[in-house]
Amino acid sequence: MIRYSLLLIALFFTKMISAQPIFEKSDTLRGSLNENRDWFDILKYDITVTPNFDNKTIQGTVAWKAKVNKLGEKIQVDLQQPLVIDSIVLFRINPAPQEAFKLHAAPFKRDNNIAIVEVTEKLNIGDEFMLLIAYHGKPREAVKPPWDGGWIWKKDGNGKPWVSVACQGLGASVWYPCKDHQSDEPEEGASVNIYIPDSLGIIAVSNGRPVKEEKLMRSVINGVTNNHLINFKWEVKNPINNYNIIPYIGDYISWSETYPGLKGELDVSYYALREDSLKARIQFTQVPKMLKAFEYWMGPYPFYEDGYKLIQAPHLGMEHQSAVAYGNKFENGYLGRDLSGSGWGKKWDFIIVHESGHEWFANNISTKDIADNWVHEGFTNYTETLFTEYYYGAKAGNEYNYGTRKGISNRTPIIGPYGVNGEGSGDMYSKGGNLLHTIRHSINNDKRFRSILTGLNENFYHKTVTTKEIEDYISLYGKFNFSKVFDQYLRTTQIPVFSYTIDRIEKLLTYQWRNCVPGFDLPLNFNYFGNQISLRPIEFVPQKISFKNESFDIDEFIKELELMYYVKAVEERN
Numbered sequence: 001m002i003r004y005s006l007l008l009i010a011l012f013f014t015k016m017i018s019a020q021p022i023f024e025k026s027d028t029l030r031g032s033l034n035e036n037r038d039w040f041d042i043l044k045y046d047i048t049v050t051p052n053f054d055n056k057t058i059q060g061t062v063a064w065k066a067k068v069n070k071l072g073e074k075i076q077v078d079l080q081q082p083l084v085i086d087s088i089v090l091f092r093i094n095p096a097p098q099e100a101f102k103l104h105a106a107p108f109k110r111d112n113n114i115a116i117v118e119v120t121e122k123l124n125i126g127d128e129f130m131l132l133i134a135y136h137g138k139p140r141e142a143v144k145p146p147w148d149g150g151w152i153w154k155k156d157g158n159g160k161p162w163v164s165v166a167c168q169g170l171g172a173s174v175w176y177p178c179k180d181h182q183s184d185e186p187e188e189g190a191s192v193n194i195y196i197p198d199s200l201g202i203i204a205v206s207n208g209r210p211v212k213e214e215k216l217m218r219s220v221i222n223g224v225t226n227n228h229l230i231n232f233k234w235e236v237k238n239p240i241n242n243y244n245i246i247p248y249i250g251d252y253i254s255w256s257e258t259y260p261g262l263k264g265e266l267d268v269s270y271y272a273l274r275e276d277s278l279k280a281r282i283q284f285t286q287v288p289k290m291l292k293a294f295e296y297w298m299g300p301y302p303f304y305e306d307g308y309k310l311i312q313a314p315h316l317g318m319e320h321q322s323a324v325a326y327g328n329k330f331e332n333g334y335l336g337r338d339l340s341g342s343g344w345g346k347k348w349d350f351i352i353v354h355e356s357g358h359e360w361f362a363n364n365i366s367t368k369d370i371a372d373n374w375v376h377e378g379f380t381n382y383t384e385t386l387f388t389e390y391y392y393g394a395k396a397g398n399e400y401n402y403g404t405r406k407g408i409s410n411r412t413p414i415i416g417p418y419g420v421n422g423e424g425s426g427d428m429y430s431k432g433g434n435l436l437h438t439i440r441h442s443i444n445n446d447k448r449f450r451s452i453l454t455g456l457n458e459n460f461y462h463k464t465v466t467t468k469e470i471e472d473y474i475s476l477y478g479k480f481n482f483s484k485v486f487d488q489y490l491r492t493t494q495i496p497v498f499s500y501t502i503d504r505i506e507k508l509l510t511y512q513w514r515n516c517v518p519g520f521d522l523p524l525n526f527n528y529f530g531n532q533i534s535l536r537p538i539e540f541v542p543q544k545i546s547f548k549n550e551s552f553d554i555d556e557f558i559k560e561l562e563l564m565y566y567v568k569a570v571e572e573r574n
């Protein structure tokens, strides 16, 4: 009786824990391309914002330039509460209106974190239009940036405002009205125009390059008169993820250099707080090293037109395109720690390496749905191994990669639910990196593996993708069908078990797969002591290999196998 009821309680709790997350209408509105979003393509965002450091409010205008792909009647604008939309104006820009026209306010209806705008203008397929949105209010303040994001209103050691935003996952609509879906990047880039009181002696930095810095003795913004403002305008020419468009405001000192890269001269600049600029000048010398290793492995830095910037931020760090956020306290490791425990992670600055690695995977190649974000985090996690290997050798890379496995929980799959703005498990980082390490060794040809990494960055240059496109590309150019391998590691929590027995006298290894998805096929290739060894285990079908003539230890061989492949080797004892 007691046992039975305990079992029931246990069952009840198991059910609660394993219950699927419940998604609401707002998740679907945010995460899917519904009929108010799918008929137009965003070409450009022009953002103008004036922050008020005293009451932590902003006021601004955002202009969307967009193109009509099919006929639509309404537009969904994402802007999170409690920000207020003052007015919206919509007009066609291409073809240009024939005669002088008057701007009309477009009627809109606010519904929680969105607004639905009526399209009152006649728009045909191929037309371009402009949507102007004036808004204001107190944006969500970050709780624990960058993970629990929003506006960050900090002060530096001298009491000057130090302000930025972190909004990955949360969404850029936390601070500016946009089409908050990862599939639609503005192809022509974005501009960020920031107004700050001149008297504060601080500057504003954003993505891309500065296009304007001017003092305004008196200006009227959204009907409010401001005295002595200074206006900083930045512009990024390349397509960019919404969440990557970020202002940084503070008492920054900047310096720059030119990096002789694969596509010519790359403008590299650095921004650090006045009080930290000395430490930054030393720590940031890791940037050219990072560029060298990453251009070797993944091809040219993807945004030469916009340059590369590393900017000290009031949070740990984020991959903001061409304006990478840095907050790692000018120390090597991850806040001084080595996430791999192998020792190699203390040789370099985690934030410089990881967040910059995202310029290739996340910023150059972005996923359409955040459910596929392993393409961002798995590949970028693997750039840490590649960086380690480039400077410290293959053994170091293997050890770093192996060390990151201890953080893998295997509780839920890496790929999340589609259409609801839902990410998969945090395992997308190190398990994603270990999946790539596994595939790389199975291919067993580093020239080919490197050409896959550079090829992905060329083929999907400035594009948004699905995981399927990435998986197919790797199978095609890896010259092996890895689809079941991707299914196993991305869509289940099962880790393949390499189950084996050793006949030590006969030097005979008997092996098979266990715990696999049906049809799982992962050839295990090795170059071991100058020998090319290929094992092709099959689930539940024991196979044998004789090492009689080889001069190595089978136990050492098993250790090597686990270092190069993310599998669990289990010796079956009779």
Ligand SMILES: [Zn+2]
Residues within 6 Å of the ligand: 354, 355, 358, 376, 377, 380
């Ligand atoms: Zn990352």
